[in-house]
Amino acid sequence: MTPHQQAEAELTAYGLTLPGAEASRGWDPTRALDVNKKTFVIFGARAEPLDELTITVKLPISAEMVGDLYYVRESRGWYKQHDWVIAHFGPDDDVLAEFDTLKAWLLQSYVAIAPKRLSRQIGAE
Helix, strand or coil, rough: CHHHHHHHHHHHHHCCCCCCCEEEEECCEEEEEEEEEEEEECCCCCCCCCEEEEEEECCCCHHHHHHCCCCCEEEHHHHHHHCEEHHHHHCCHHHHHHHHHHHHHHHHHHHHCCCCCHHHHHHHH
């Protein structure tokens, strides 16, 4: 298992602990996590090798602040308009070094997408 696959597996496992979260198929060939049938994170990209990882999340609080990070790709169109951020890690990037940041982004995206009754449960736990 590559570090990129490990990061995706651990982020997926974390995401599935959130109230109402479910694994789903994104657009072929991506993988996604949904809450209430709405996607809050997408893993993968077309023709992406195993030693790369693309993660797309909604960051309404920090989308404008993360644009200068080396692994953030410029979002365009609908994605940019709605505060979705695309992070891409290539074969030489240390995705595991950014794991805590990616986990926080996944949580921020979940809270942005989840119904309030579910996102409030996170603070109560």
